[in-house]
Amino acid sequence: MIVNIAILLVCQLIGEAAARALDAPVPGPVIGLALLLGALVARPALEPRVAPGANGLLAHLSLLFVPAGVGVVAHLDRLGSEGPALLAALLGSTVVTLAVTAGVFVGLRRLLGATA
């Protein structure tokens, strides 16, 4: 468990340092993700040393968004008079984006004659 967490934190730490040093447009944890993925591809033996902790964390990914979510509810009035228009834009845009993304994915797979 501790080894699992340590591996995740080391990757994040290198990612954060790289993001600062290179002034990257991507946040540190995303660089850490790429780093860990590269490490797993290069050394598959690493997998059992990180997978239990990683999967345990991801099983409760929802929990991690709760503190930020509470902040949004607590400050919902700050959306102001434009609140309803913003919410309508978020709802419309998110639904259309979901439909377009899944539609293009499935459509291109059919077009390329995928069988699986």
Next chain:
Amino acid sequence: MTPEVIDIWSYLAREPLLWLTVTLLAYLAGDGISRATGRAPLANPVLIAMLLLAGLLQATGTPYADYFEGAQFVHFMLGPATVALAVPLHAALPRLRGLVIPMLGALVAGSVTAIASALLIARALGVEGATLLSLAPKSTTAPVAIGIAESLGGLPTLTAALVILTGIIGAVTVTPLMNALRVRDWRARGFAAGVAAHGIGTARAFQVDATAGAFSGLGMGLNAMLTALLAPWLVAVLI
């Protein structure tokens, strides 16, 4: 309340322990309700927990900053959890064969749609200026979205709120929408959730199916990078 109870309360209210514990309990309640309803889309655990906690903060007159003293330990884990996405992605790599073109096509289409539709709908409803610009990166993961909003001249704190709301909307709508559209491929469903609704969509995808979760994480990461490139250009064209 008797004086002793008030003493204990004011002691606990200063400590991170109280709000950390309450955050976990609220999530367990939300997750329990979500399970009891068979993972019904509207019974989203993030949504339930955040409403419970916001009500509790309101009722006890606790400022959000005090709450966050305790909740920050949970919030902190978002970073390691992002790194952890490498594990399901690594497991999904053998299944990526033949999917590179569908995925890249869906990514570009989804990313452009996410930015353009938000800007166009909001502008049609009379939103303008910095508020409108704050909407552009709403489908990307929060740290990236805040960076993009800053570079566009938007309002970073507003963007953070819009990002969370987008995630909740996506997590709640994705299942009924995909069923209505008869999309049965978990990879397509997950990828769409990640592109449109970042980490909260990914959390929903992991609840439903491990493959959907892995593809959602991939969609989230790729869209974060593409939106950083596309948003300034689309804003210049559309606004």
